Amino acid sequence: MTVSAEAVEEAKPAGRVPDALDDQLISQLVDRAQAGGIKLTGEGGLLQQLTKRILESALEGEITDHLGHEKHEKATSGNTRNGTRAKTVTTEVGPVEIEVPRDREGSFEPQIVKKRQRRLSGVDEMVLSLSARGLTHGEISAHLAEVYGAEVSKTTISTITDKVLEGMHEWQNRPLDSVYPVLFIDCVHVKLRDGKVANRPIYVVLAVTVEGTREILGLWAGDGGEGAKYWLQVLTEIKNRGTEDVCMVVCDGLKGLPDAIETVWPQAITQTCVVHLIRASFRYAARQDWDKIARALKPVYTAPTQDVAEERFLEFCDAWGKKYPAIVRLWENAWAEFVPFLQFDTEIRRVVCTTNAIESVNARIRKAVRARGHFPNEQAAIKCVYMAIMSLDPTGQGRKRWSQRWKAALNAFEITFDGRLSAGRR
Numbered sequence: 160m161t162v163s164a165e166a167v168e169e170a171k172p173a174g175r176v177p178d179a180l181d182d183q184l185i186s187q188l189v190d191r192a193q194a195g196g197i198k199l200t201g202e203g204g205l206l207q208q209l210t211k212r213i214l215e216s217a218l219e220g221e222i223t224d225h226l227g228h229e230k231h232e233k234a235t236s237g238n239t240r241n242g243t244r245a246k247t248v249t250t251e252v253g254p255v256e257i258e259v260p261r262d263r264e265g266s267f268e269p270q271i272v273k274k275r276q277r278r279l280s281g282v283d284e285m286v287l288s289l290s291a292r293g294l295t296h297g298e299i300s301a302h303l304a305e306v307y308g309a310e311v312s313k314t315t316i317s318t319i320t321d322k323v324l325e326g327m328h329e330w331q332n333r334p335l336d337s338v339y340p341v342l343f344i345d346c347v348h349v350k351l352r353d354g355k356v357a358n359r360p361i362y363v364v365l366a367v368t369v370e371g372t373r374e375i376l377g378l379w380a381g382d383g384g385e386g387a388k389y390w391l392q393v394l395t396e397i398k399n400r401g402t403e404d405v406c407m408v409v410c411d412g413l414k415g416l417p418d419a420i421e422t423v424w425p426q427a428i429t430q431t432c433v434v435h436l437i438r439a440s441f442r443y444a445a446r447q448d449w450d451k452i453a454r455a456l457k458p459v460y461t462a463p464t465q466d467v468a469e470e471r472f473l474e475f476c477d478a479w480g481k482k483y484p485a486i487v488r489l490w491e492n493a494w495a496e497f498v499p500f501l502q503f504d505t506e507i508r509r510v511v512c513t514t515n516a517i518e519s520v521n522a523r524i525r526k527a528v529r530a531r532g533h534f535p536n537e538q539a540a541i542k543c544v545y546m547a548i549m550s551l552d553p554t555g556q557g558r559k560r561w562s563q564r565w566k567a568a569l570n571a572f573e574i575t576f577d578g579r580l581s582a583g584r585r
Contacts, residue, residue: 222260225267238264295531296320320542327545331377335401339366340572340580341510342408343517344390346381347524349540350533359537361544362393363524365517367510369580371565372558375520375548376402380537387415394423406576409511411435412493426579431496433460434513436489443485452486455479459490460512465501506571510564523547 223229226238243258259269268274296313346360362379376397381389390413405427408420417429437456441449455475462468472490480487490497500508510516527547534540552558573580 219260221269222262222267226262238262238266298530320546323542323546323549324538327542330545332400335376335397336366336368336374337401338369338404338406338580339402340369340406340569340576341367342376342405343367344393344408344410345517345521347521347528347544349528349544351537351540352533352535356533359540360389361524361540362389363517363520363544364393364397365520367516367565367569369569371562371569373516373561376400378541378544378548380541387413387419390416391419391422394419398423404579406572406579407499407511409513409516412439412489412496417496428499429496430499430511431493432513433497434515436460436493436497439489440483440486443483443489448483452479452483460497462501465498468498468501503575504571506567507575510568520548520551523551 219230222240226234226240227236228234230240239262241261241263243260245256246259247254247256261267296316299316300313343365344363346362348358348360350356351359360381362381364376366374366376368374377393379389379393379396405424407428407430408424409430409432410416410420412431412435420427420429437453440452440456444452455478458471459468459475462471476487500511503511524544524547527543528540531543534543569580
């Protein structure tokens with residue numbers, strides 16, 4: 160049994176033509192299919208048959224518009240229908256064989272399923288979505304074959320994902336806002352097979368806009384390890400794209416980075432991430448002392464003022480300086496970039512004392528990168544990271560939560576930085 164076009168017509172509510180499939184029509188189609196022993200999904204199922212009928216009806220409508228007359232009507236021009244040709248297209252419900260109409264002059268160019276097109280756009284979107292979630296090309300191919308019965312080669316999947324490159328280039332070079340309250344900067348490392356497999360940094364810059372939304376400004380692939388010199392190039396590019404002022408830049412304790420930030424935005428305050436400092440402290444301490452050190456450092460970074468923080472730090476030095484002098488030196492070297500947030504209200508302190516805002520982005524990137532193992536070249540790595548960040552918030556709910564969380568801080572920024580944010584709203 161097949162679901163005919165007549166069945167579809169009979170299932171339509173009498174007296175009107177619905178704009179879209181309604182519940183009654185869907186229910187009738189499902190009931191007819193089940194009564195006839197037709198599966199809803201899988202090969203030969205209801206969804207495949209409906210997809211076939213819809214595509215063929217759309218193609219018939221296209222050739223009617225092209226020729227200017229209905230089927231079996233007298234031709235108004237010299238060009239007429241010339242039968243059909245069979246074609247199998249990969250869809251979200253599996254491979255579907257359709258009959259594509261032809262004309263005698265060969266001038267018909269179908270749009271719903273174009274010449275030489277073997278996949279509907281929904282399949283491409285599915286491949287991009289799976290790739291963004293960290294599946295390798297082999298895993299995507301196996302998934303499509305297992306779930307949809309569609310044979311899509313790894314080469315084809317690579318071709319599909321390459322479609323994002325043009326959009327990625329435009330995104331990477333788009334104009335930016337003139338002012339940002341905060342930039343969070345960090346890098347993740349990926350493995351590239353360039354003669355031999357080696358770690359390469361991917362630099363990521365996340366901005367908080369004056370409206371309180373999150374915006375990733377770009378991705379940059381560096382050479383070797385993370386370096387302040389390359390960060391200077393990245394920040395300069397951001398300025399050249401339109402960002403004239405930044406209130407604060409939150410980063411890890413990379414040597415030379417504060418000087419790079421000051422070179423690009425002299426008014427910007429550089430804030431070292433407290434979490435990075437604590438993690439770095441643990442590298443110099445025995446595992447059994449980690450909890451004690453964390454408790455001893457907490458009064459330092461939660462102090463109400465810079466003077467009180469200095470007092471608490473001296474107490475820490477007296478308690479732990481002899482056993483772990485390297486921890487004391489670490490905090491002394493980072494002190495100038497650690498203390499700036501202590502001068503601000505609680506609302507600002509809460510959001511700038513760590514790079515947690517960008518760590519959630521990095522976690523998604525690492526998940527996608529880890530699944531790939533290593534990349535053949537820099538472009539493949541950047542493409543993978545780009546697709547991962549483009550799929551961060553598919554529902555938009557994260558954007559709403561982020562905006563609500565930052566409202567109080569942005570009010571404090573407006574007062575503390577004497578109206579510098581207002582320039583970004585003009």
